[in-house]
Each structure stands twice: as structure tokens, then as C-alpha cells.
Amino acid sequence: MSTAVDASVPVAEQEDGTANILGGKKVAVVFVLGGPGSGKGTQCSNIVEHFGFTHLSAGELLRSEIKSGSDNGTMIDSIIKEGKIVPSEITVKLLQEAMIKSENDKFLIDGFPRNQENRLSFENVIKISPEFVLFFDCSEEEMVRRLLGRNQGRADDNIETIRKRFRVFEESSLPVVQYYDSKGKVKKINAAKPIPEVFEDVKTIFQPYGPKAA
Numbered sequence: 222m223s224t225a226v227d228a229s230v231p232v233a234e235q236e237d238g239t240a241n242i243l244g245g246k247k248v249a250v251v252f253v254l255g256g257p258g259s260g261k262g263t264q265c266s267n268i269v270e271h272f273g274f275t276h277l278s279a280g281e282l283l284r285s286e287i288k289s290g291s292d293n294g295t296m297i298d299s300i301i302k303e304g305k306i307v308p309s310e311i312t313v314k315l316l317q318e319a320m321i322k323s324e325n326d327k328f329l330i331d332g333f334p335r336n337q338e339n340r341l342s343f344e345n346v347i348k349i350s351p352e353f354v355l356f357f358d359c360s361e362e363e364m365v366r367r368l369l370g371r372n373q374g375r376a377d378d379n380i381e382t383i384r385k386r387f388r389v390f391e392e393s394s395l396p397v398v399q400y401y402d403s404k405g406k407v408k409k410i411n412a413a414k415p416i417p418e419v420f421e422d423v424k425t426i427f428q429p430y431g432p433k434a435a
């Protein structure tokens with residue numbers, strides 16, 4: 222594994238004194254938040270392509286854990302079908318393993334932290350503070366439309382679970398956004414626009430981190 226520090230990555234000085242070192246390398250983390258269907262995964266793919274980040278979707282990591290038949294799989298599956306949030310120790314461990322395994326030093330962490338427990342667990346275990354939080358703002362009406370049209374065969378993309386996910390987002394995830402906002406770390410994007418227009422706004426934010434290395 223490369224331990225070189227890429228001086229071109231403007232890793233922010235952290236006011237809490239964390240060094241943002243993981244497995245011997247200095248890393249930059251961006252948390253990507255927004256309601257279900259706001260376009261987090263779609264825009265993360267664009268950011269990977271243009272700015273060379275590694276995309277880690279907490280939801281994808283949990284779904285792989287179910288598919289792998291791990292001990293926790295059945296429990297994770299029922300929590301996701303209920304639209305609830307999986308215990309942080311499971312999700313943080315999956316994120317930590319993926320970050321250590323990666324050669325990259327810039328990570329988009331999509332759909333995490335989804336509650337204050339997620340946030341504190343990441344802070345305590347991984348000890349990395351995000352450069353900033355990218356927040357996709359979109360109406361529920363538009364998000365429902367997108368989720369019902371997503372067609373990825375997801376067990377949680379049905380109207381009953383979608384309603385539950387919206388409530389969890391409001392009650393548990395928005396307080397995390399507010400927490401980071403109080404620290405001046407939130408970059409809010411109007412996610413209701415068409416995909417290319419949203420990406421124009423995203424690009425402006427990521428300009429200091431790119432372009433992707435050849």
C-alpha cells in the first residue's frame with residue numbers, strides 16, 4: 222500500500238486537532254448527505270470520474286454484507302427493509318476496511334453519517350474529520366418520483382419503506398447536517414435540477430480537488 226502523501230490534495234487543517242491519518246496515509250474525506258433519492262450516488266459517480274475520488278456508499282457496503290451471507294446479514298436486511306439505521310459499529314467497520322484497502326487518499330462517503338451515533342462512532346474509531354459535507358437538497362415529492370423510477374430491484378424502494386426512510390432522514394439525518402452547518406462545513410446544492418445542472422454546481426465545489434490524475 223502506498224504511504225505517500227499527495228501534496229496536491231488540500232487536506233484541511235482540522236480545528237479539533239485530528240491529523241486525518243489512516244493506515245499511514247493522510248486522507249481527505251467528504252461526507253455526501255441528502256434524502257433518499259436526492260441523487261447522492263449519481264453525483265458521486267460523476268465526481269469519481271472527474272476528480273479521482275473513491276466512492277464509498279454506506280448503503281452499498283451494507284447491501285454487499287447481506288449478499289455475502291455474513292453473520293449480520295439477516296439483521297442488516299430487516300433493518301434496511303424497515304428504513305431504519307444499522308448499528309454504527311457495523312457500518313463504521315465496513316467503511317474503515319474499505320478505506321484501508323484502497324490505494325486512494327480521497328474518499329466520498331455517501332449516505333453516512335446518517336445519525337449522530339454514526340457521526341460519533343466515525344469520529345471515535347476512525348478519527349478523521351470531513352473536509353466538508355456535500356448536502357443535496359430536494360423535495361420529498363421529487364425524491365419519491367425518482368425512487369419509484371430507480372428500478373434497481375431494491376427491497377426498500379417501495380412507497381411504504383420510502384415514507385419511513387423520509388421520517389428517519391428528517392428525525393435522525395438532518396440533525397447531523399445541522400451539526401456540521403454550525404461548524405461552517407456544509408456545502409448545500411439544489412438537487413432538484415436535472416443531473417447535468419446539479420453536476421455543474423458540484424464541479425465548482427470540487428475544483429480545488431481535481432482534476433483526476435492521468
Ligand SMILES: Nc1ncnc2c1ncn2[C@@H]1O[C@H](COP(=O)(O)OP(=O)(O)O)[C@@H](O)[C@H]1O
Nearest residue numbers: 257258259260261262263367370371414415416
Ligand atoms: N437530478 C436528477 N434528476 C432526475 N433524476 C435523477 C437526478 N439525480 C438522480 N436521478 C435519478 O434518481 C434515482 C435516484 O438517484 P440516486 O443517485 O440513486 O440517489 P440517492 O443515492 O441519493 O438515493 C436514480 O434513478 C437516478 O438516475
Ligand SMILES: Nc1ccn([C@@H]2O[C@H](COP(=O)(O)OP(=O)(O)O)[C@@H](O)[C@H]2O)c(=O)n1
Nearest residue numbers: 257258279280301304305306307332333335
Ligand atoms: N449510514 C447508513 C447508510 C445506510 N443505511 C441503511 O441502508 C439503507 C439504504 O441506504 P442508501 O444510502 O443506499 O440509500 P439511498 O439514500 O441512496 O436511497 C438506509 O435506508 C438504511 O437502512 C444505514 O443503516 N446506515
Ligand SMILES: [Mg+2]
Nearest residue numbers: 261262278280
Ligand atoms: Mg444512494
